Amino acid sequence: MTHQQNFNDGWRKVATALHNKNDRSTAILGAAFLEAHMGQLLNNFFVQECQDEKILLSADSPLGRLKTRTQMAYCLGLISKMEYHDLTLIAQIQRLFAEQLYGAAFTDDGIREKCFQLRIPREVQLPGETRIPRQLFVFSTAILTQHLAWRTAQAAKERREIPETLLLIDIDR
Incomplete structure (x- = not known):
């Protein structure tokens, strides 16, 4: 599979993985992706x-969530x-599901409202398309x-480099 195929199929894989899960699993797994x-x-x-x-990006680190x-x-x-x-909203939705062990659903008032605040679906979906909170979440995640x-591929092209050592005095003078 080519790099381009990976880009083209990524959203399908996520949508498929979340399709048959319950609401709680969908929210937590989608955010984990x-x-x-x-x-x-x-x-x-x-x-x-x-x-x-690894220290900065591990689960219990400053950049772990x-x-x-x-x-x-x-x-x-x-x-x-x-x-x-949208990523901020998805993190909030994930937290709401994680805090409630049982009974949380995309139809709950707070969760539903956050799903309707997601901007990506509004930019991409057609005006007549049905907007159900769970579908909005899965669509945005995908x-x-x-x-x-x-963006990850672009970031690799713009990878930071360690700057040269800064000398405070000009030793050539």
Whole structure:
């Protein structure tokens, strides 16, 4: 499979993986997919010689969660405002499902409202298409997976490099 096929099929794989899951599994797994992609995005932007990437990106580290990875990627200019907005909402939705062991659903008021605030579906879906909270979540997750795969490839091309040592005095004088 070519690199381009991976980009083209990424969203389908996510949508398929989430299709037959219950609401709680869909929310937690969908956000986990995005969290992994965000980790790879940041890792591809870090300097090649960085030995601390595993420490920074491990689950219990400062950049271990979707929320903080999203904040960092946005501050570094690696994702757009719309991606930041929707990734932040998805992290909040994930948290709501994770906090409730039983009974949480995409039809719950707070979760439903957050799903309707997702911007990506509004940009891509046709006006007459049905907008069901779960479908909005899955659609946004799939599209973001696709965007992040592309952004990850771009970040690798823009990988940071360690700057030369700064000398405070001019020794040639």
